[in-house]
Amino acid sequence: MNTAVRTSGDLDKLASLGSASLYPEKVKILIGSGTCGLAMGARAVEDAALATVKRFKADATVSRIGCIGFCSQEPLLDIVLPGGPRVSFGSMTAAKARAVLTAYFTKGNFGGEKPLGRFSSEEHVSTGEVHSYGSSPAAEGIPEWSKLDFFRLQKKVIMRNCGSIDPMSIEESIARGAYRGAQKALSSMKPASVLDEITASGLRGRGGAYFPTGQKWRFAHNAKGDVKYVVCNADEGAPGSSMDRSVLEGDPHAIIEGMIIGSYAIGANVGYVYVRSEYPLAITTLEHAIAEAEKLGILGDDIFGSGWNFRLSVRRGAGAYVCGEETGLIESIEGHSGEPRGRPPFPVTAGLWGKPTVVNNVKTWASVAPIITRGSQWYASIGSKTTTGTTIFSLEGSVKNPGLVEVPFGITLRDMIYGMGGGIRGDKACKAVQVGGPSIGCVPPSMLDLAIDSQDVPGKSANMGTGGIIVMDSDSCVVDMTRFLLGFFVDESCGRCTPCREGTKQMYAMFNKICEGKANTETIEQLERLSQAMNAASVCGLGTTASGPVTNALRHFRDDIDMHIAGRKCPAGVCEMKKA
Amino acid sequence: MIAETTKEAVPAKKEPVGAVLVCGGGIAGIQASLDLSAAGFYVYLVEESPTIGGNMARLDKTFPTGDCATCIISPKVVACMRDLNIDVITMAEVVKLEGEAGNFRATVKTRPRFVNMDKCTGCGDCIERCPVRNIPRTVFESKPAEELDKKDEAFLTDIIARQQGDPGALMPVLEATNRVYGYLPRGIVEHAASRLSIPLASALKVASFYDKMRFEPVGRHVIQVCNGTSCHSQHSAALISLLEKKLGVSDGGTDKSGRFTLRTVRCLGLCALSPSMRIDDVSFGKVDPDDIDKILEQFS
Numbered sequence: 043m044n045t046a047v048r049t050s051g052d053l054d055k056l057a058s059l060g061s062a063s064l065y066p067e068k069v070k071i072l073i074g075s076g077t078c079g080l081a082m083g084a085r086a087v088e089d090a091a092l093a094t095v096k097r098f099k100a101d102a103t104v105s106r107i108g109c110i111g112f113c114s115q116e117p118l119l120d121i122v123l124p125g126g127p128r129v130s131f132g133s134m135t136a137a138k139a140r141a142v143l144t145a146y147f148t149k150g151n152f153g154g155e156k157p158l159g160r161f162s163s164e165e166h167v168s169t170g171e172v173h174s175y176g177s178s179p180a181a182e183g184i185p186e187w188s189k190l191d192f193f194r195l196q197k198k199v200i201m202r203n204c205g206s207i208d209p210m211s212i213e214e215s216i217a218r219g220a221y222r223g224a225q226k227a228l229s230s231m232k233p234a235s236v237l238d239e240i241t242a243s244g245l246r247g248r249g250g251a252y253f254p255t256g257q258k259w260r261f262a263h264n265a266k267g268d269v270k271y272v273v274c275n276a277d278e279g280a281p282g283s284s285m286d287r288s289v290l291e292g293d294p295h296a297i298i299e300g301m302i303i304g305s306y307a308i309g310a311n312v313g314y315v316y317v318r319s320e321y322p323l324a325i326t327t328l329e330h331a332i333a334e335a336e337k338l339g340i341l342g343d344d345i346f347g348s349g350w351n352f353r354l355s356v357r358r359g360a361g362a363y364v365c366g367e368e369t370g371l372i373e374s375i376e377g378h379s380g381e382p383r384g385r386p387p388f389p390v391t392a393g394l395w396g397k398p399t400v401v402n403n404v405k406t407w408a409s410v411a412p413i414i415t416r417g418s419q420w421y422a423s424i425g426s427k428t429t430t431g432t433t434i435f436s437l438e439g440s441v442k443n444p445g446l447v448e449v450p451f452g453i454t455l456r457d458m459i460y461g462m463g464g465g466i467r468g469d470k471a472c473k474a475v476q477v478g479g480p481s482i483g484c485v486p487p488s489m490l491d492l493a494i495d496s497q498d499v500p501g502k503s504a505n506m507g508t509g510g511i512i513v514m515d516s517d518s519c520v521v522d523m524t525r526f527l528l529g530f531f532v533d534e535s536c537g538r539c540t541p542c543r544e545g546t547k548q549m550y551a552m553f554n555k556i557c558e559g560k561a562n563t564e565t566i567e568q569l570e571r572l573s574q575a576m577n578a579a580s581v582c583g584l585g586t587t588a589s590g591p592v593t594n595a596l597r598h599f600r601d602d603i604d605m606h607i608a609g610r611k612c613p614a615g616v617c618e619m620k621k622a
Numbered sequence: 623m624i625a626e627t628t629k630e631a632v633p634a635k636k637e638p639v640g641a642v643l644v645c646g647g648g649i650a651g652i653q654a655s656l657d658l659s660a661a662g663f664y665v666y667l668v669e670e671s672p673t674i675g676g677n678m679a680r681l682d683k684t685f686p687t688g689d690c691a692t693c694i695i696s697p698k699v700v701a702c703m704r705d706l707n708i709d710v711i712t713m714a715e716v717v718k719l720e721g722e723a724g725n726f727r728a729t730v731k732t733r734p735r736f737v738n739m740d741k742c743t744g745c746g747d748c749i750e751r752c753p754v755r756n757i758p759r760t761v762f763e764s765k766p767a768e769e770l771d772k773k774d775e776a777f778l779t780d781i782i783a784r785q786q787g788d789p790g791a792l793m794p795v796l797e798a799t800n801r802v803y804g805y806l807p808r809g810i811v812e813h814a815a816s817r818l819s820i821p822l823a824s825a826l827k828v829a830s831f832y833d834k835m836r837f838e839p840v841g842r843h844v845i846q847v848c849n850g851t852s853c854h855s856q857h858s859a860a861l862i863s864l865l866e867k868k869l870g871v872s873d874g875g876t877d878k879s880g881r882f883t884l885r886t887v888r889c890l891g892l893c894a895l896s897p898s899m900r901i902d903d904v905s906f907g908k909v910d911p912d913d914i915d916k917i918l919e920q921f922s
Contacts, residue, residue, distance in 0.1 A: 081892055081907035113894030116907070281850030281889035319797065319834055320846075320890050322903055357790075358797050361833035363888060377790035377820075379831030395789065436893050438852040444894035476851055510893055512852050526854050530888060536831070537688065 046339030048347040050225055053216055056338070060217025064207065065173060067124060069102035071095070071143070074118035074205065076109030076291045077323050078284075083135065084117035090136035091119065091143060098147040108292020108327075110205025111434075111446035112192060115158060118205075121146060126178025128161040130187065150180055159187035167202035168219025168412050192443050192462050197424060197450045199432045200248075200408045201285075204292030209327050212334040215295040221340055223411035224302040228348040231414075236307040237263060240410065243418035244430035248405035249275060249366075250478065250508040251583075252429065252496030255406055261390035262308040265398035270310035272301050273394065273401040275371055276317040276324070279363035280479030281530065282510030285434035285446050286404040290317065290324035293408070294331035298354060300407035302345065303414055305352045308400055313352065316371050318359040329356055363534035367582050368401040369393075370536070381538040382582035403508070405434060426452030426503070429496040437463045439512040440470070449494075455506070456490040459513055470515040473614070474599070478507025480527040481583075483591030484520045486598040519616035520599040521606055524591045525553040531588040542585030545576040549592055556603060559610035559619035566603070570596065640664060643728050645716060648676025652698050659707040667702065668730055669712045675699050682827065766812035774810055777802065782817055792818055796829050804840035804883075833887075840883040841876040843921045846900045850889030856896035862886055864911050868918070881922070 047053060073079070073088045088104060095102045112118065115132025119139055122128040129152070131142060138155060145153030160181050163174045187193055198204075207214040215221075227236050241256025262270060274297055278286040289296065301313050317325050332354055335341040343351045357375050364370045365380035372394050374380040393399025409431060413421045422430045429451040435458060438444045442464035449458065455475060459465070466472055474484040485504075495503035514523065528550040537543045552569055555561040573589035580586045595603065605611055610619050642658050644651050647669030655665045667674065678684075679699075681691040702708055711730060718729035737748065770778065781798050785791035795814050800806050806829055815825035829835045847862050862873075869877040869884055876883040892898035895907025901921055909917070 077890075077905055078892055078895055078907065081895055081898060081905035116895070278891065279888070282852045282893050283889075284891035284893045287891040319801070320887060357794065358801075359832075360793075360797050360800065360835050361887065362831065374793060375790050377792035377794075377828065379828045381831075436852075438893045438896065439855045444896075446894070476855070480851060510852060512855055512893075514855060518855060523851075523855070527851065530851075533833075533888065537683075543688075 053221060053225060056213050057217045060213030064214045064217050066103060069100060069124055070122040071102055071104045072107045072120035074109060074116055075106035076288060078109050078113045079117045082116040086136040087117050087119055087134045087139045090139040094140050094143040100147050105208050108204045108209045109288045113445040114443045123178045123180060125176045127175040127181045129181050129184060130158045131155055132158045157184045159190050160184040161187045164206060166218045167199055168222055168415050170416055191464060195457055195461055196448050197432050198448050199412055200289060200405050200434055201448045204288060209292055209294055210330055212295060220295045221299050223414035224299045225346050227303045227414050228306055228346045228350050233307045236303060239418050240413060243413045243421040245409055245413060246429060246496055247402060248433055248508060249403035258390060259308050259400055262398045262400045265391045267398050269397045270308055271394045271397055271399040272305045272310045272313040273399060274301060274315040274404060274407050275366060275401050276315055276404045277359045277366040277371060278318060279366040280509045282438060282512050283436050283479060285436055287321045287324050288446055289404050289408050291327050294328045296408040297404055298331060298335055300410035301354060302352055303410050304400060306350055311351050313354040314357050314375055316357045316359060316375060319361060325356060325358060364536045364584050367584060381536045384581055425450045426493060426495055436510040438510050440467050440515040441513045442467055451495055452493045454491050454493055458511060466513060466515050472513060473516050473518055474514045474520050476512040476514060476523060479509035480530050481587035481590040482507050483527060483594035484523055485594060517614055519612055519614040520595055520602050521556055522616045524595045525557050527591040528553055539581040539585060541576045541579040542588060545572055546588050548572060556606050557617040559606060561607045647674030649678040649695055652702050655702055655708050659705050665708045667708055667710045668714050668716055670715055672713050674702060674710060766816055768809055770809055770813055778810055778813055792820055792825060792828060796835060800835045805836045805838055841880045843902050844883045844885060846885050846887045848890040848898045849886040852893035853896040853898060858897040861897050861909060861911055864914060
């Protein structure tokens with residue numbers, strides 16, 4: 043194929059094509075078109091923008107971008123002024139979009155609409171280059187985007203291109219440094235040196251267990267076998283998390299590139315991305331991205347002329363949380379029901395079809411390429427001493443500015459909730475925070491000042507898992523929330539092992555009793571015994587951690603539980619007491 | 623004991639034989655034999671296949687208790703084989719039956735087994751070394767009940783071809799069928815299982831495992847209401863019960879006019895826009911229960 047990309051020169055050519063559409067010499071209008079934007083009416087805004095451009099016969103293009111994370115302000119509309127900064131407007135409607143654009147096209151200002159902020163420059167994280175937009179009188183006095191409370195403490199590595207590029211354009215990705223890492227690794231590095239680089243960076247799995255990625259890859263690299271696999275776990279089943287969706291929708295090439303590098307390092311020629319079916323847009327975007335990469339020879343045979351072959355395909359889930367567990371996911375790809383396997387053997391030695399398999403989370407794969415292009419030292423300088431790099435949290439619940447925030451490790455919940463999130467709606471008190479997916483449960487406000495890390499150090503840091511930070515205000519009930527989380531586990535337990543299948547049901551029934559005021563002190567003892575049994579005897583992580591919400595509720599919110607039991611009263615008035 | 627009492631109770635008639643013949647050595651036949659033996663009858667248990675046990679030994683769990691099937695049947699098989707009052711005749715069929723109630727005469731034909739039963743330990747090595755064929759004998763072949771119509775046929779052929787012989791093809795085939803049809807039509811599942819050389823029971827096991835895959839036809843539009851943690855904290859329960867009331871259905875149901883199917887899902891990934899829902903492929907964030915009518919109106 044003569045169109046195949048082989049050298050960095052070929053990438054340069056594509057990058058200049060991408061730059062031309064990314065930073066055109068004319069007005070560019072960007073519409074936040076992730077699922078979150080669409081849910082708030084981004085299509086109507088886009089139609090209005092197109093119609094206005096047509097009406098004024100303006101020299102302007104309209105482009106769709108992924109989610110930048112500021113979900114509370116969706117739909118977003120950005121105007122990149124020619125030779126000037128990029129100006130963002132939030133909470134758009136068709137009428138507002140028409141008004142802003144009409145004002146700009148006729149008077150050169152933005153009418154009555156107040157911009158959220160402006161970008162004077164954007165960093166291409168993969169390469170470290172900075173694109174400066176220049177200045178324009180129309181953008182005078184608009185606050186810098188990076189100075190906004192929501193973005194001030196953020197550090198973008200995983201979401202480096204989300205909300206800046208058209209995810210359907212591989213050229214725009216390449217213009218921002220995509221595939222430079224893969225090109226470098228495949229053409230000038232040995233697999234062993236890729237492994238060394240990843241190990242040195244301190245990258246850990248972002249799925250929540252924080253296992254060192256370099257070590258995992260090395261196990262698979264050393265495992266015997268001519269056929270090996272790499273798998274991307276995009277079955278983001280934990281309710282309250284949407285960051286993987288956002289990366290898939292906003293910058294699919296980040297994952298593809300990470301997987302190419304990983305496949306080369308461990309020696310796998312086939313890869314799968316397992317995406318949950320609740321993310322139709324993510325699947326479409328990813329499939330398009332894979333097709334584009336195949337067309338350019340970035341996926342397929344002899345990638346970058348290195349002789350390395352790698353094929354990637356997408357598998358859709360079908361609504362099973364347990365398929366986010368890596369062996370459950372492997373079972374599902376093999377075409378079975380997603381019942382997890384016992385371990386050992388671990389997937390790195392016997393995974394997909396019994397072959398060595400590396401399963402990593404979306405965020406982990408997306409972190410790989412910049413480590414190769416900018417070096418492990420650069421990556422290790424971000425984050426905390428024990429856990430390098432960044433991760434994404436989803437701020438939700440009763441917080442003023444919900445959205446996705448990418449933060450370096452070592453930051454505290456307080457920084458996120460009160461710094462970025464702007465505090466709690468109605469300035470109510472914080473009752474609890476439901477962190478890290480359903481298996482951690484609720485933590486008390488006293489833990490807000492602990493640094494978020496992969497290690498638990500009493501009084502200093504805590505592993506907050508992955509996923510959402512769901513802020514609960516003083517009107518919510520932790521007992522009710524715990525019951526809700528247990529109900530989730532009852533639904534999602536696959537039923538393979540008894541401790542989990544029966545244990546989740548019994549715990550749910552006990553919490554139901556507590557919520558209805560029918561429980562007694564014996565219930566607590568039973569709960570404690572059952573938690574221990576489930577933790578010790580379940581086959582997979584779902585069962586061993588399903589008691590997490592109960593343990594945390596008993597440890598941190600004992601007063602509330604006692605009030606339900608002894609006082610037969612829900613302090614927040616959420617649970618309805620029934621006659622004993 | 624009972625046999626003797628019977629003898630006394632009906633002295634006038636011809637003496638009944640104190641033996642019973644049971645046809646079929648599945649769980650029902652085994653249980654019947656054990657009960658009859660306990661009641662004092664001598665039992666001839668005739669089974670067509672090489673062993674007794676039937677289909678139950680192939681099942682994972684039994685409805686409705688979810689008990690392990692093998693755990694139920696194994697002790698019964700052992701008890702049946704050990705029972706001195708039960709004569710198990712396998713690889714056999716009843717070819718003739720004469721006489722009347724109380725005094726039958728049955729002729730049983732036994733096929734050759736090619737195995738010396740006195741020496742067999744059940745190790746299974748002979749199956750691997752079988753010079754005739756390497757396939758264990760199966761009695762039941764899953765054959766689709768009906769032919770597919772042209773449209774379904776074209777769909778299934780296309781979707782299977784796309785898997786290019788992937789050994790894990792079942793899951794994508796079922797998922798695509800479920801996505802396109804809204805549910806899994808029985809005929810397509812039967813044909814898919816047969817073409818992928820997967821027992822129908824296995825295909826159904828996979829299909830019933832995944833929450834998204836359903837066996838009932840759906841309405842013209844599918845409403846998915848998010849019941850994730852974030853949405854729960856923003857009162858999704860109220861939204862769900864409002865929709866249930868408006869449509870007159872509960873979770874998973876389809877309204878009378880066949881317009882909407884209502885489903886709750888564990889998280890649509892629109893957590894910052896709670897409460898959220900999706901109708902077909904259109905997502906809605908920060909749903910105000912007062913706007914529900916306006917939203918539903920867009921879908922006829």
